[in-house]
Amino acid sequence: MDLKVLYLLHRIIALGSKHRSLLSFLTVLAGFISVDILCTRLFTLSRQTLEQIWQVYPNFLETLDIGFAPEVWLSLIALTLGTLVIAISVAAQTIPKIAELYMRDWVSLTYIWFLMIGGSHALLIKYYQDTASIRPASLMLNLYIFLPGSIIIAFPYIFYVLKSIQPITVIRKIVDTHIANIHKLQRSSVNRLLHNNAYREECQRRLLESLNQLGNLLEYLTFKEPKAQAIQNISLMIQTYITTKPNINPKFFRVGHTVCSDISFKTLIDQFEDLERSKTFYEQKCFRLLGNIYVHLLDDSEFDLASLCASEMSNIGLKAIELKDDQLLEVIIVRFNTMFRFALKHGVKHNEARNLYNLAFHYRAFIENLVTHHRLHHSWQSFYYLRLYGNEAYGYGRNSSAMYFIVDVVAAEMKKILVLVHQQQWSEEIQKQLLGEMLLVDRPPEIETDNSNQAHLNSGVRTLQICLALFYLKEQKYDFVDCIIADILDDIAVLGDKAFRQRIEKTCDRLRASQPKFWEDTDRGNANLYYTPNQDQIKPFLMLLDKRLAELGK
Structure with missing residues (x-):
């Protein structure tokens, strides 16, 4: 079919859709007239049978009174339209443009026009009732079929409207x-x-x-x-x-x-080409x-619904991964980062960690989907951004203490990703690069410690890094353990040898006593952020640490 003809057909259909009220009026009117004519024909064809009925009820047609019908139709129209107007007026206070939806609702348009035409039909019958031009079939159709049917449908239609404005x-x-x-x-x-x-x-x-x-x-x-x-x-x-x-x-x-x-x-004028x-x-x-x-x-402060936004973003990301849509993955990563920025600003302003806590979980879920589908570039890119926001949270911790907990959360999510990357058997070179990112979580280069008596050490992050070291020990990945130990040893310069040993012993005691479940509930359940199932590796870890300390002459 020619494109111009196809477009012309579309315009005709679109015109009908645009003028639904007029189209529904014409359709109902045509239906009314057709049914009226059909009943008249049937009435004529059944005259012999009807004449037998007239013999039993000789004054049947003369006793039919249509005088009350227009008033009933008018009452029905008032009831229906009144309910519709009130319901939509109330709903419009909380639901914008709801009137536009009902102006395009075929059920409402059809029923309202049916009532209007039915009432007009009754008025015409009443006007011609005493003349020879009155058709008995029309009178019986309006009085015994259309009017009772409209009354029966009225209340279901009102319930339909009330349900529709929800x-x-x-x-x-x-x-x-x-x-x-x-x-x-x-x-x-x-x-x-x-x-x-x-x-x-x-x-x-x-x-x-x-x-x-x-x-x-x-x-x-x-x-x-x-x-x-x-x-x-x-x-x-x-x-x-x-x-x-x-x-x-x-x-x-x-x-x-x-x-x-x-x-x-x-505001995206410069990006239309992109x-x-x-x-x-x-x-x-x-x-x-x-x-x-x-x-x-x-x-x-709708924490659960805000978390739902991040959850759905992660679901969209999974769909994009399955469809191998790299362009969309780039957009999703940017949007996740933007949400992190929004949550970070809100958390710092209100000293509130809950939204960031939930968002970090969904960001990690998205990265895990990238890892399981072997999307190396996007996984590394997202992992880097997650570390970056962990660094920012650490910097904001001086003004908003809740941000220090978010640093722990980011480190915990990165630890889980690193465990998954190892289970997916990625190359050791890539794993080391990712591990290097995690070891920078609480040590951003742009943050300096002005007071040597106030350690830059974040004990929560160190605890999680030791948990990761215990995992690598169990998997016999000693190079990774050495990287973590080398990073931990940097804290001696800040804490001093004695305080450093005390902190490590305290951290290991905490890991020995940790349980899988926490005694309080959060939005993410009661899983213990600092729990490790590899407690049997604590002693070998301390032995390796002592060995490195001995090599340094400590």
Whole structure:
């Protein structure tokens, strides 16, 4: 089919969708007229049978009174419209643009027009009741079929409206429409139409508008359940999109007026070419939306929902890894880093570690997915950034004591990643490079110790590094153990020989006494951050440490 003809058909369909109210009115009116004519024909064909009935009830038609019907229809219309107006008015206080959704709801449009036309039908019958032009079939159809049917449907429809104004239902409707639009992009006819610039802009506009609507909706919601549903659905939409992306016409990813004018891209004028080249304008839009949501949740102290944002980001990352989408992985790493920056600023300002504690867990889960799928470059890159934010948290610890705990958390997550890397049998050279990053967690070059009496030693990080050394001892990776011991020995210059030995003995005693479970609960359960299952390696570790000390003459 010619592209112009195809586009013309699309415009006709789009025109009908745009003027749904008029289309539904014409459809219901045509249905009313058709049913009326059909009943009249059936009435004529069944005249012989009906005449037998008239003999039993000779005055049946004359006794039919249609006078009350218009009033009943009017009452029904008032009840339905009144309920609809009140419900939508109340819902509009917390759900923006909900009226627009109902202006496009086929069920509501069809039922309201049915009531209007049914009432008009009753008025016409009443007007012509005493004339010869009245058709008995029309009278019986309105009085015994349409009117009772409308009364029966009225209350289920009111319940339908009340259910539809719930935030969860509104979110589901927006998301279902959005995902349907994404799947539509795979169709062969749509792929051909995407060569048309106007159609491409329209497709982009539909997707961006529904994302903006979902973002606006989240700002008004107060309950956690619909917020959580919205966050999960944004993740679902991204995953659906990147799954279908290979089947979409490359013309769709061109950055035109619709993308440039979107509120999320107003400050990205210099990056439009990169967006078009990387084909990631949609993903960037969704991630910016998630980022804005994350910031609002941090400000509102919604710790669990903020953690959900990071969790969904990790899930999106896993999908991108499975699809081998390197461009998207780069974007996800940047977004994770941005979330870390947001959480770090919030944590320092409020001396609050909870959001960073949860975010570090999800960042580590993302890196572990990279490791298990052997994505060397992205794994090393993310591992480096995680260490970098651990260093920043250490620097902020002087002003915000909660940040020192985050340094421990980052070290614990890096330790788990290093264990996984070893289990995945990566090369020893790479493992040593990653280990070197972990050993820099609490010792950033830009941070200096002004007071020699105040040690730069972070005992929590040292404890976790010793835990890692015990793991390497069990695996007989003595080179890695030597690297850790060499780093630990640097603390002698700050603590002195005696204090250093006391600190090491205290740390080892702590590891011997540690249990897998902590006696309090956190957002991540009650697993003990400092527990090691390799307690039997403590004695060999101390022997190696003493040997190194002896070599140094200590």
